[in-house]
Amino acid sequence: xxxxxxxxxxxxxxxxxxxxxxxxxxxxxxxxxxxxxxxxxxxxxxxxxxxxxxxxxxxxxxxxxxxxxxxxxxxxxxxxxxxxxxxxxxxx
Numbered sequence: 001x002x003x004x005x006x007x008x009x010x011x012x013x014x015x016x017x018x019x020x021x022x023x024x025x026x027x028x029x030x031x032x033x034x035x036x037x038x039x040x041x042x043x044x045x046x047x048x049x050x051x052x053x054x055x056x057x058x059x060x061x062x063x064x065x066x067x068x069x070x071x072x073x074x075x076x077x078x079x080x081x082x083x084x085x086x087x088x089x090x091x092x
Contacts, residue, residue, distance in 0.1 A: 017069035023047060031082055034074070040089035043067065 024047045025034065042048055048066060049058055077083045 013065075014069055017066045018073070020047065020066055021070050021073070031077055034087050036087045036089045039070070039074075039087055042070070043089065 021042070024042050024045060025038070048063055050056065051058055071086070071088060074083065074086045074088065078086055
């Protein structure tokens with residue numbers, strides 16, 4: 001991303017989403033141990049759906065961006081050989 005002309009906020013945003021994902025799963029959770037049930041629990045969690053400091057409901061756009069970052073992270077892990085498949089819950 002640094003080779004392209006993205007501004008600092010655009011480069012920093014995925015890091016914030018990753019920090020939120022890491023806060024939910026915890027640093028001790030191994031990537032290979034994440035199951036679709038864990039991802040589904042994250043999708044319904046207050047950590048994703050609410051702002052931690054104020055308790056306000058997060059905008060759906062922000063929630064969807066965090067879900068996208070998680071999906072891309074898991075897809076990358078499959079591409080790198082860390083996972084055999086992307087552990088996403090089945091769509092309703």
